[in-house]
Amino acid sequence: MRLVFGLVLIAGVALAGGAVYMARDYIAQYQDQLARERQATKDALANVKAVPTVEVIVSKRAMKYGEPLAKDDVRIVNWPEDAIPEGSFLDMAVLFPEDAKGDRFVLRAMEKDEALMKVKVTKPGQPAGLISRIEKGKRAFAISVDVASGVSGFLRPGDSVDVYWTGSVSREFEGGGGEITRLIQPSIELIAVDQIAGSDLAGATIARTVTVAATPEQVAALAQAQTTGRLSLALVGVQDENAVATAVEVDQRKLLDLKVTAPAPVEAEERKCYTNIRRGAETVQSEIPCTN
Numbered sequence: 001m002r003l004v005f006g007l008v009l010i011a012g013v014a015l016a017g018g019a020v021y022m023a024r025d026y027i028a029q030y031q032d033q034l035a036r037e038r039q040a041t042k043d044a045l046a047n048v049k050a051v052p053t054v055e056v057i058v059s060k061r062a063m064k065y066g067e068p069l070a071k072d073d074v075r076i077v078n079w080p081e082d083a084i085p086e087g088s089f090l091d092m093a094v095l096f097p098e099d100a101k102g103d104r105f106v107l108r109a110m111e112k113d114e115a116l117m118k119v120k121v122t123k124p125g126q127p128a129g130l131i132s133r134i135e136k137g138k139r140a141f142a143i144s145v146d147v148a149s150g151v152s153g154f155l156r157p158g159d160s161v162d163v164y165w166t167g168s169v170s171r172e173f174e175g176g177g178g179e180i181t182r183l184i185q186p187s188i189e190l191i192a193v194d195q196i197a198g199s200d201l202a203g204a205t206i207a208r209t210v211t212v213a214a215t216p217e218q219v220a221a222l223a224q225a226q227t228t229g230r231l232s233l234a235l236v237g238v239q240d241e242n243a244v245a246t247a248v249e250v251d252q253r254k255l256l257d258l259k260v261t262a263p264a265p266v267e268a269e270e271r272k273c274y275t276n277i278r279r280g281a282e283t284v285q286s287e288i289p290c291t292n
Helices: 002-047 218-230 252-256
Strands: 051-061 076-078 137-146 158-171 178-193 209-214 229-235 247-253 273-279 283-287
Touching: 051 283, 076 273, 137 229, 137 273, 158 209, 158 218, 218 229, 247 252
Parallel strands: none
Antiparallel strands: 051 076, 137 209, 158 178, 158 229, 178 209, 178 247, 273 283
């Protein structure tokens, strides 16, 4: 019995020793592989060129249209030099000049860590009203719209629209005598929808008026068109950068592909000539050949 117990003990010790040896070998292999991977990572990082960066001012939080901009609302981050958005602010002294006569205001909704650009904020002391969105040489002009003419309420400030006029043309003009629809102003910019000039709108908004930025000549054309007919707007796609170059005009004949029938020929009435012959007290009318 003791001999059996001794043999079992010896076998257990041998098995335990073998397990320890195998574990030591596995751990050594794992450590060696881990060391090689770390060295490979260091070599790869050493071969990677450092990306040059520039300090750019970004927003600390999400901001909405019309909010005043303060120093506590922004921070400076390192931005890849070859990927800086055009018009970004790189210097706090430029964004918040010491001689500023008022605050800057947010013109476009911004998310956290979004780069501040000149088109997204007003100039110091300039309010975030409609006047700040009108480019030099242009004027603001309001157009009355409804659900149909206003693209079902999906218009937003900053969108571009084509303006169509529908009305009757007098017969005294070439091609007149009926109602036509014509494109009068292609790709004109919206700067406000009703009383909202910010682009951060949620969902469809059924507007009564939209305001466009137009040159004085365009304003005159739109005013005349709005007085003499009905205006409709067509939303221009974001990727459609080319304005319509050709004239677009549709009347009832073109819409329904109607052919103009030639008028029936009028038969010329036969001309007859007469002369009066006096016979005593009577005057008799007699037919004679026409000479003229």
